[in-house]
Amino acid sequence: MVSVGTIVWLASELMFFAALFAAYFTIRGVATGLWEQETAKLNIPFAFANTTVLVLSSVTCQLGVFAAERGQVGRSGSVLNVAGWGLREWFVLTYAMGAFFIGGQVFEYAALIGENVTLQSSSYGSMFYLTTGFHGLHVTGGLIAFLFVLGRTFMARTFTHEQAVTAIVVSYYWHFVDVVWIALFATIYLLK
Amino acid sequence: MKAEAWVFGFLAVFFLVVAPSYWFLSSDPTGTAALVMSFFLAVLVAFYLGFHAKKMDPRPEDRKEAEIVDGAGELGFFPPYSWWPLWCACALTLCVLGVVFGWWLALVGVGAGSVALIGWVFEYYRGEHAH
16 A cells, blocks of 8 residues: 555656656757756766766665565674675665765755856756756655664564565655656756 | 556557657657656556566456455555644645745744654654554
8 A cells, every 4th residue: 555655656756857857858948059058067977976876876775675575674794794784784875875966966066056057047057956956855855764764673673564665665766766867867967 | 456557558658659749740848758757657657566466466356256345354554543744734834935934934844844754754653552
C-alpha cells in the first residue's frame, strides 16, 4: 500500500518537473542568443563530477535496500568490511554522497552568482535556478527522509517489515530524484 | 496486476507515437516537453506494476474464478487517528504565507514543521507504541 502510494505521488512529482522542463524549453526557444551567452559560464567538468556522485549514491542506496530485504539492519563485521554492511551503513554513505552533491551545488551557485547569473539577472538565470533549485530541494528532502529511516531503525528494538518498506519507498524517491537529475544535467549542461 | 501494467504500457506506446508527431507538426517545445514527460510517467507506472506483477502471486482480482470473500483480510496498517498531519499542514501553511508576508514567518514554519514531521514519522515508535 505504501509503495503504491509512493509511485502515485512520484508520478505527480514527474509532472511537476514536466512543467519546469516545459518552461525551460519554451524560454530557451525564444531567447537563443541569451542561452549561448549564459551557458558558456557553466562549469561542466565540475557538474559532471557532482552528477557522478549522485548517480553512484543511487547504487549505494539500492545496496542498502538489498540489506533491508535480507533483514540486515546493521553491519556484521567491522566498518571496513564493506561486504558485511547493513542498511544503516549503506544509507549513511548514501546520505554523505547526497550531501556532497548539495554542497557541490552551493559551490556552483556561488561561482555563477560571481559571474552575475542570478535568479533576477535574466530569463536564463530564472530557469537555471528554478530547475536546479527545485531539484536541490528534492535532494534535501530525500536527505531528511534518510535521517528518518535511520531514526526508525534506532528507535525500535527489532527491525520490522514496516521499516524495510520505509527504506524501500525512500529508495524509490531517491532513484526518481536521481533520474530527474540525469535529465536535467543533459538538458542544462549537455544540450545547452 | 498484469492488466494494470498493460494499461499503462499502452499509454506509454501512445505517448511514444504522439510526442514526436506533435514535435514534427508544430515545433512547439512546451507541448513536446509535456508529452515526453507524460511518456515517462506511463513508463514509470507500467514498470512498477509489471515488476510487482512478476514478484507477487495473482490477487483475487487477477483470477477469473475468484470469489468476493477471497479479497477479505488486512490490507495494511492504517493509523486509527492521528493529529500530526494537521500540524504538518499548518506548518506548511506558515511556510507558504512566509513567501507573502516575509521570510521570518517561513522560518517559524520550518521550526514548527520539523516538530510536526518528527511527531508524525515516529508516532508509532515512542510512548506506549514503542517496540
